[in-house]
Amino acid sequence: xxxxxxxxxxxxxxxxxxxxxxxxxxxxxxxxxxxxxxxxxxxxxxxxxxxxxxxxxxxxxxxxxxxxxxxxxxxxxxxxxxxxxxxxxxxxxxxxxxxxxxxxxxxxxxxxxxxxxxxxxxxxxxxxxxxxxxxxxxxxxxxxxxxxxxxxxxxxxxxxxxxxx
Amino acid sequence: xxxxxxxxxxxxxxxxxxxxxxxxxxxxxxxxxxxxxxxxxxxxxxxxxxxxxxxxxxxxxxxxxxxxxxxxxxxxxxxxxxxxxxxxxxxxxxxxxxxxxxxxxxxxxxxxxxxxxxxxxxxxxxxxxxxxxxxxxxxxxxxxxxxxxxxxxxxxxxxxxxxxxxxxxxxxxxxxxxxxxxxxxxxxxxxxxxxxxxxxxxxxxxxxxxxxxxxxxxxxxxxxxxxxxxxxxxxxxxxxxxxxxxxxxxxxxxxxxxxxxxxxxx
Numbered sequence: 001x002x003x004x005x006x007x008x009x010x011x012x013x014x015x016x017x018x019x020x021x022x023x024x025x026x027x028x029x030x031x032x033x034x035x036x037x038x039x040x041x042x043x044x045x046x047x048x049x050x051x052x053x054x055x056x057x058x059x060x061x062x063x064x065x066x067x068x069x070x071x072x073x074x075x076x077x078x079x080x081x082x083x084x085x086x087x088x089x090x091x092x093x094x095x096x097x098x099x100x101x102x103x104x105x106x107x108x109x110x111x112x113x114x115x116x117x118x119x120x121x122x123x124x125x126x127x128x129x130x131x132x133x134x135x136x137x138x139x140x141x142x143x144x145x146x147x148x149x150x151x152x153x154x155x156x157x158x159x160x161x162x163x164x165x
Numbered sequence: 166x167x168x169x170x171x172x173x174x175x176x177x178x179x180x181x182x183x184x185x186x187x188x189x190x191x192x193x194x195x196x197x198x199x200x201x202x203x204x205x206x207x208x209x210x211x212x213x214x215x216x217x218x219x220x221x222x223x224x225x226x227x228x229x230x231x232x233x234x235x236x237x238x239x240x241x242x243x244x245x246x247x248x249x250x251x252x253x254x255x256x257x258x259x260x261x262x263x264x265x266x267x268x269x270x271x272x273x274x275x276x277x278x279x280x281x282x283x284x285x286x287x288x289x290x291x292x293x294x295x296x297x298x299x300x301x302x303x304x305x306x307x308x309x310x311x312x313x314x315x316x317x318x319x320x321x322x323x324x325x326x327x328x329x330x331x332x333x334x335x336x337x338x339x340x341x342x343x344x345x346x347x348x349x350x351x352x353x354x355x356x357x358x359x360x361x362x363x364x365x366x367x368x369x370x371x372x373x374x375x376x377x378x379x380x381x382x383x384x385x386x387x388x389x390x391x392x393x394x395x396x397x398x399x400x401x402x403x404x405x406x407x408x409x410x411x412x413x414x415x416x417x418x419x420x421x422x423x424x425x426x427x428x429x430x431x
Contacts, residue, residue: 004321004322004335005321006319006320006321006339038343038347039343041320041336041339041340041343042336043333043335043336043339055335057319057320057321057335057336057339059320059339059343071346071347071350072350073318073346073347073349073350074343074346076318076319076346077316077317077318077319077320077321078319079319
């Protein structure tokens with residue numbers, strides 16, 4: 001079975017959405033910050049198991065501090081959202097609950113995966129503690145720079161999509 | 166005697182000593198002003214004359230030097246200049262010619278439609294004497310390069326048909342959807358939809374259906390007549406070729422699309 005699915009990467013400015021995507025698709029990383037304007041689309045086929053694969057069409061939407069201002073048409077038709085925050089900047093996960101509420105209200109049937117990126121910049125135990133204190137539930141702590149958990153994240157997204165297909 | 170008059174007398178008495186130097190300074194300033202004016206009166210016309218001479222003689226004296234320098238520089242880097250200019254000029258000329266021919270073709274079509282009766286056109290066709298518009302059409306015919314059927318909203322490609330594969334069709338479907346969505350969001354005009362994107366020598370025709378839209382990449386002259394015909398063909402395709410079940414089966418959809426457009430219906 002082979003299907004194509006649209007995934008949307010969301011999050012504040014500079015949390016590393018594009019870097020995660022580049023690491024996943026091209027296996028590259030750059031320290032230079034290039035702001036995404038509008039949307040950038042990349043795709044990658046993920047082999048879930050011997051007989052199933054999913055082509056992820058990943059929309060890397062420009063970052064925003066106000067989730068209510070995301071263009072609805074960019075989010076339309078998404079099969080899954082990947083919400084990225086910067087584990088080294090609390091301001092990028094301080095409003096997580098509010099933003100998730102907004103997404104759930106507008107897209108009740110779309111699963112959301114929450115990723116804490118740039119984990120290479122912080123102490124893993126400390127950040128886990130900080131996230132627990134703020135009751136931030138996350139699917140993964142990743143690093144686009146080292147590649148930690150990036151492949152696994154998208155593989156899980158693909159597997160979940162296949163289950164729901 | 167008023168207060169002012171008294172004050173004047175007092176000033177005269179107290180400032181007698183300062184009066185003389187003040188007068189001297191005043192005289193010197195005046196003298197300087199006069200000499201500056203005299204100098205200016207003499208020099209200004211000379212400067213004007215020199216400047217005028219420079220303006221007149223500059224092209225003669227410096228012109229050849231500048232031209233020669235430029236010529237040499239261009240000659241030295243002839244390949245680079247040609248390389249830089251050729252594609253730009255070529256595309257500009259081609260685009261201009263295409264646009265002008267499209268205008269001419271439309272204008273001839275209008276005149277023919279207005280002037281000739283159906284009978285005379287039929288007669289002309291039956292004698293196999295092509296009209297000017299038909300000749301032009303044949304020469305600058307529009308070609309369908311690629312057809313993409315894209316799911317609305319998600320931008321997921323449902324089917325694709327291309328004579329020559331160019332870029333990744335999934336990415337193209339996604340980006341077209343993003344551009345389309347952006348334009349439609351930005352204008353916020355209710356049901357209005359983006360129908361066409363011009364890209365140098367190509368036109369991307371966008372036609373919307375309820376669950377998907379079709380993007381047709383056309384090279385050559387995309388005029389009103391071609392647009393009308395293309396719209397009809399796509400409507401026929403949606404109405405008579407595709408059924409509800411095909412929307413969920415991308416393989417069948419792609420097969421039908423390929424069969425339909427390989428026949429060169431336009």
